[in-house]
Amino acid sequence: xxxxxxxxxxxxxxxxxxxxxxFARWLWNQGNHLGGVGGYLMAALSGxxxxxxxxxxxxx
Amino acid sequence: MADVGQRAIGRSKHWRRSLASGQxxxxxxSGSKTSSAEGTDGGIRTGHAGxxxxxxxxxxxxxxxxxxxxxxRIAEQTAEAAWMVPLLSAxxxxxxxxxxxxxxxxxxxTGLITVLWERVSPIAGMTVALAGAAFFLVQxxxxxxxFTETVATTVxxxxxxxxxxxxxxxxxxxxxxxxIEGMTRVAILLSVVMLxxxxxxxxxxxxxFDASFLSPIMGKGVGSxxxxxxxxxxxxxxxxxxxxxxxxxxxQKHVLQIGLVSSLLTGAIISLVLVVFIGTFAVAVTxxxxxxxYQLSRLIYVGRFVQRLESLFVFLWTAAAxxxxxxxxxxxxxxxxxxxKMPFYRPLVVPFGLLMFIVSFLPPDFTTVMNLSGEVLERYxxxxxxxLPLLAASIAVVVDWLRSGGRRNEPDSDPPAGENREGAxx
Numbered sequence: 001x002x003x004x005x006x007x008x009x010x011x012x013x014x015x016x017x018x019x020x021x022x023f024a025r026w027l028w029n030q031g032n033h034l035g036g037v038g039g040y041l042m043a044a045l046s047g048x049x050x051x052x053x054x055x056x057x058x059x060x
Numbered sequence: 061m062a063d064v065g066q067r068a069i070g071r072s073k074h075w076r077r078s079l080a081s082g083q084x085x086x087x088x089x090s091g092s093k094t095s096s097a098e099g100t101d102g103g104i105r106t107g108h109a110g111x112x113x114x115x116x117x118x119x120x121x122x123x124x125x126x127x128x129x130x131x132x133r134i135a136e137q138t139a140e141a142a143w144m145v146p147l148l149s150a151x152x153x154x155x156x157x158x159x160x161x162x163x164x165x166x167x168x169x170t171g172l173i174t175v176l177w178e179r180v181s182p183i184a185g186m187t188v189a190l191a192g193a194a195f196f197l198v199q200x201x202x203x204x205x206x207f208t209e210t211v212a213t214t215v216x217x218x219x220x221x222x223x224x225x226x227x228x229x230x231x232x233x234x235x236x237x238x239x240i241e242g243m244t245r246v247a248i249l250l251s252v253v254m255l256x257x258x259x260x261x262x263x264x265x266x267x268x269f270d271a272s273f274l275s276p277i278m279g280k281g282v283g284s285x286x287x288x289x290x291x292x293x294x295x296x297x298x299x300x301x302x303x304x305x306x307x308x309x310x311x312q313k314h315v316l317q318i319g320l321v322s323s324l325l326t327g328a329i330i331s332l333v334l335v336v337f338i339g340t341f342a343v344a345v346t347x348x349x350x351x352x353x354y355q356l357s358r359l360i361y362v363g364r365f366v367q368r369l370e371s372l373f374v375f376l377w378t379a380a381a382x383x384x385x386x387x388x389x390x391x392x393x394x395x396x397x398x399x400x401k402m403p404f405y406r407p408l409v410v411p412f413g414l415l416m417f418i419v420s421f422l423p424p425d426f427t428t429v430m431n432l433s434g435e436v437l438e439r440y441x442x443x444x445x446x447x448l449p450l451l452a453a454s455i456a457v458v459v460d461w462l463r464s465g466g467r468r469n470e471p472d473s474d475p476p477a478g479e480n481r482e483g484a485x486x
Contacts, residue, residue, distance in 0.1 A: 012414070013414065016410060016411050016414050019407070019410065019411070020407070020408075020411045023407040023408075027402060032401065032402070032403070034400050034401050035400045035401055035402040035403070037400065038396065038397075038399065038400025038402060039400070039402070042396070042408060042411050042412075043411070045411075045415060046411035046412065046414050046415045047411070047414075049415065049418060050414050050415070050417075050418050053418045
């Protein structure tokens with residue numbers, strides 16, 4: 001697998017993670033702390049989980 | 061260019077200010093609308109849908125299982141009596157739904173999660189919402205993998221499964237993004253085409269039908285039929301979904317009608333399909349075919365020019381699959397947002413779509429997917445779809461009755477025409 005393919009695959013979970021993280025941060029700043037916690041959890045689950053999954057799939 | 065940027069920033073600031081102060085705002089981060097009433101109970105604006113639209117959506121969602129490995133599993137469990145199982149499951153599901161609605165009469169025009177959150181405990185509301193989100197996440201991911209394998213092995217054998225899944229996912233995310241109104245309208249539009257296609261699919265191969273394949277009529281016995289019907293109620297979602305999304309029904313008087321009609325209609329459709337399957341292939345073969353519907357369509361031979369019609373029916377299956385997965389993804393995002401009192405669900409659609417993609421590819425092969433669907437999800441899924449709403453509604457009634465000092469709860473005064481207590485406007 002080339003570096004370009006690797007970057008193309010890994011950029012998806014990173015972008016989704018940043019998107020979810022920003023939503024969570026916005027909720028937290030609005031004073032909706034419960035929603036913020038849920039958003040951070042979502043960012044970790046989707047962005048982080050997908051990042052680890054793709055990393056293992058590509059490297060192993 | 062700079063002017064456009066300034067206007068966008070100004071609009072964003074206005075939207076944030078109005079959201080924080082609880083005023084009505086016209087566009088959120090995802091274009092959704094909010095109102096002050098929704099902010100008080102964590103409700104999310106979902107819009108409204110009519111009786112026919114809701115019935116079509118719920119019927120298509122549940123009936124789509126007939127395109128997958130469900131008929132094979134039922135045929136293995138109950139042999140020739142497989143066609144009785146969905147009918148019995150539908151009656152059980154309709155009874156549970158009726159009991160849940162009986163409990164919900166005490167809390168007029170309010171969803172189950174709101175009732176639990178306000179009358180019992182926020183923990184109870186959050187638990188029910190998260191359990192539902194987890195269930196629909198796993199179920200939709202497994203359905204996505206099953207459909208992907210169906211398409212990849214039958215129609216597009218040279219295409220990698222991941223490419224098929226990504227294409228499915230893009231459509232499904234767009235569909236889920238449209239919200240419940242958009243989904244129900246697509247469902248009612250496509251339901252006519254689907255019913256017509258299904259009728260054709262069941263009538264055209266009747267030249268191969270042999271009624272003797274349906275005997276002995278009781279198959280493996282009454283015990284296996286009842287057990288299979290009880291466990292397979294997990295595919296009937298109206299008790300869970302309608303008790304939560306009750307305020308999204310345009311006319312509250314018709315909630316019971318939607319649940320009962322969609323459950324019984326689904327049972328009748330699946331039962332009819334199973335009669336044709338078993339009468340055409342016999343039980344021994346039906347139990348071993350992974351996609352009986354596809355094989356049925358391949359049998360069609362009406363003269364030299366009307367044959368090999370499976371390519372036409374693939375469009376029907378794909379449309380049904382998109383509706384099922386779209387509602388599954390929407391429910392996952394919506395329930396998760398409700399669990400954490402988020403004002404919007406749309407920003408969660410893409411992250412949950414990615415999560416579904418990952419979960420759908422965690423099982424190493426198709427056999428594992430079928431085992432997970434049959435041995436885990438269908439066997440224990442009724443805990444979420446049947447037992448949880450019934451238990452939660454019963455607890456809510458008992459707690460509310462105790463807190464009100466044993467008085468009968470008088471329903472609140474009727475909200476203005478076209479509005480419900482959760483603030484969603486018709």
